[in-house]
Amino acid sequence: MLEVSDIGKRFGGVAALSGVSLSCAQGELIGLIGPNGAGKSTLVNVISGFLKPDTGRIRVDGAEVAGNDAMAGVRAGIARTFQTSRLFGDMSVRQNVEVAHSRCLELRRSQGAAIDPDALLAECGLTHEADTLAATLAYGSQRLLEIARALALAPAYLLLDEPAAGLNDAETAALAGRIAEIRQKHGCGIVVIDHDLSFINTLCERLVVMDHGKVIASGPPAVIWKDPQVIEIYVGASPPTTPAAAPAVSGNTNRTH
Numbered sequence: 555m556l557e558v559s560d561i562g563k564r565f566g567g568v569a570a571l572s573g574v575s576l577s578c579a580q581g582e583l584i585g586l587i588g589p590n591g592a593g594k595s596t597l598v599n600v601i602s603g604f605l606k607p608d609t610g611r612i613r614v615d616g617a618e619v620a621g622n623d624a625m626a627g628v629r630a631g632i633a634r635t636f637q638t639s640r641l642f643g644d645m646s647v648r649q650n651v652e653v654a655h656s657r658c659l660e661l662r663r664s665q666g667a668a669i670d671p672d673a674l675l676a677e678c679g680l681t682h683e684a685d686t687l688a689a690t691l692a693y694g695s696q697r698l699l700e701i702a703r704a705l706a707l708a709p710a711y712l713l714l715d716e717p718a719a720g721l722n723d724a725e726t727a728a729l730a731g732r733i734a735e736i737r738q739k740h741g742c743g744i745v746v747i748d749h750d751l752s753f754i755n756t757l758c759e760r761l762v763v764m765d766h767g768k769v770i771a772s773g774p775p776a777v778i779w780k781d782p783q784v785i786e787i788y789v790g791a792s793p794p795t796t797p798a799a800a801p802a803v804s805g806n807t808n809r810t811h
């Protein structure tokens with residue numbers, strides 16, 4: 555179990571996170587949603603050790619993870635992708651995955667040994683591009699490579715920050731299938747952030763909704779889309795009767811007031 559409790563983080567006068575708690579069980583697939591600026595990426599940065607929180611703790615299977623230490627995060631079994639690509643552009647697709655895998659063998663010896671970089675490339679549909687320079691990949695393939703690279707760290711918990719952003723409908727549907735397969739095959743808990751609500755609703759069994767640095771709702775999609783506070787945030791999007799019929803709002807959750 556990944557347990558994040560009472561996280562606070564300020565940037566000057568901005569309370570990016572206040573009292574945020576969240577848990578993700580092994581094998582659970584959670585959608586983290588909310589308007590731009592809600593604090594979703596900041597939360598991923600804190601959980602993965604890329605950012606030091608002002609308050610709160612992160613535990614994996616009861617053991618505390620040292621904050622502000624990305625290597626400690628990896629060692630504890632946490633891997634993440636970035637909202638904006640951070641691939642090694644001058645390395646091949648395979649090398650990007652191999653670099654992460656070497657790090658995994660260093661930090662997570664037995665788990666790392668179970669990972670086969672070529673199998674990850676196949677799983678992410680990148681085998682035919684294994685020798686291509688990452689910088690020259692099409693955008694959709696770059697997003698998949700980020701996921702393959704995160705999986706090379708043998709994560710028990712995988713945090714995906716807007717993996718479907720910029721993808722077309724067919725690519726988004728294919729990505730949803732791959733993420734479901736990854737969960738099944740690797741058994742990891744997955745937290746996925748996205749603005750594409752139909753993508754999120756189809757994929758995730760639980761949603762966590764953030765607004766202004768706080769978690770305002772958490773539960774199955776069918777419950778979340780009846781929550782008045784959530785409906786108010788997604789103004790103009792009437793609540794769906796079934797999760798699959800959720801409003802297909804795409805990135806337009808910026809407030810106008």
Ligand SMILES: Nc1ncnc2c1ncn2[C@@H]1O[C@H](COP(=O)(O)OP(=O)(O)O)[C@@H](O)[C@H]1O
Nearest residue numbers: 565568570588589590591592593594595596597
């Ligand atoms: N490095 C930073 N420096 C200053 N402010 C930041 C920084 N990162 C995020 N913020 C602010 O924190 C808030 C939450 O941002 P973010 O976590 O990126 O939201 P989201 O991912 O939900 O869109 C925003 O007000 C944003 O401007």
Ligand SMILES: [Mg+2]
Nearest residue numbers: 594595596637
């Ligand atoms: Mg973000």
